[in-house]
Amino acid sequence: MESFFKTLKVGRIYQVHYETRAEARLDIVDWIEGYYNRERLHTSIGFLTPVDYEAALIAA
DSSP states (O other): OOOHHHHHHTTTTTHHHSSSSSHHHHHHHHHIIIIITTTOOGGGGBBHHHHHHHHHHOOO
């Protein structure tokens, strides 16, 4: 979890200025669902995205 939150802060939160908490919440959810889970390769799961890794588990 610490690695995730560091990636979130460095990769997104420190890069954007949010006007409201609601705006921040929507942007962070979009970042997690759009980039972190679908594009970013994770070393702990064999350099796959979480979506690809989960699909491989279901197909196996």
